[in-house]
């Protein structure tokens with residue numbers, strides 16, 4: 001068995017056929033983790049004993065084999081509550097916090113026999129595009145260790161790309177699954193808002209957050225989604241779609257499929273080679289019978305500004321509970337009074353980016369400015385949603401690059417927040433509109449992975465997975481980095 005190159009499906013088939021056991025897979029995963037972690041730092045916490053114990057239990061239990069993901073080693077982004085396991089959200093203020101319950105997505109996967117190898121590194125409270133905002137140091141891109149893996153779910157993307165685990169759970173508020181998937185050369189799926197319960201996700205921006213996964217193949221991401229989707233009483237924004245078969249259209253004919261190319265996504269700032277690779281893939285879909293047409297999402301230029309008003313507003317409110325009394329570590333400095341205590345606790349516990357966003361968010365919500373900023377941004381958000389509604393009357397899916405560039409260097413953008421924010425230029429509008437989207441690797445540019453994004457209307461997961469499965473077939477072999 002070559003553990004690192006296995007897909008979830010192959011591992012599942014191998015387990016069922018008795019080619020190997022879950023404990024063997026788990027040991028291979030641990031071997032890979034101990035060989036690579038010094039270089040990559042994809043994990044904040046490796047749950048070795050828990051993983052081995054679960055694997056042994058699964059090997060003894062015949063019924064466990066019925067599930068597609070049973071016995072398969074995986075990583076979990078550290079913003080997802082994992083009972084009994086330290087869950088820090090990449091933040092110092094939660095350094096010693098041990099979760100007391102499981103996030104619904106985690107609970108569902110555990111029930112199906114997930115082997116939790118550990119918690120993946122991420123930007124503090126999922127805020128960032130490079131994993132450099134983690135209070136515990138960055139993750140390094142397995143394709144080039146001098147580069148970022150993307151963010152905020154950079155640890156999960158790097159862990160799957162390098163074959164430390166066979167899949168990972170991530171979260172996407174403005175691109176945090178798709179952008180690191182593109183930078184690390186793996187498949188990243190962000191489901192429709194409301195399809196996967198957010199219960200137990202340490203919230204960043206509740207109207208934008210969604211939970212999804214990193215895998216090597218489109219089929220694996222469909223399998224994962226089948227295991228985490230569904231209504232949940234603990235998250236009032238979840239919806240029952242009654243159809244949870246996300247593999248039903250995989251590899252089905254795409255003859256007549258209508259693809260839209262948003263012209264605002266192919267503009268200055270987009271790397272020439274990425275543009276060429278993406279356009280080449282589209283022409284290959286046309287050769288298979290798809291139709292392509294240029295469409296317009298006229299409010300695209302407002303997506304990032306709107307996101308950077310609404311998201312911090314929600315962040316400032318969601319992070320207010322971390323005050324050292326209700327949640328989070330207390331300051332170790334001596335304090336004069338309650339206000340001083342709050343200020344020192346929050347100063348010591350939060351990094352620069354969290355502080356920046358709390359300040360921004362508090363400002364846009366403050367009396368006198370709320371109408372000008374927050375409420376105006378809400379109105380423009382509606383315009384962005386309407387843009388998508390209109391184009392989805394003409395086309396089935398939209399295709400674009402996932403990112404304007406390939407992975408950038410560690411340190412390159414950390415002191416320039418605006419240039420960091422621009423790396424999500426093609427991903428944030430999808431969150432504002434609550435749509436599903438997938439990024440998949442379609443080639444290399446200067447030895448670095450290039451991601452292509454497929455966006456669909458709400459609850460069209462099966463459709464975007466179908467298109468993804470074709471692109472994968474046309475592309476051929478999944479490439480892994482030599483770390």
Ligand code: GLN
Nearest residue numbers: 126128172173174175176
């Ligand atoms: N990179 C974006 C940000 O910094 C998106 C983060 C995310 O999706 N969690 O906000």
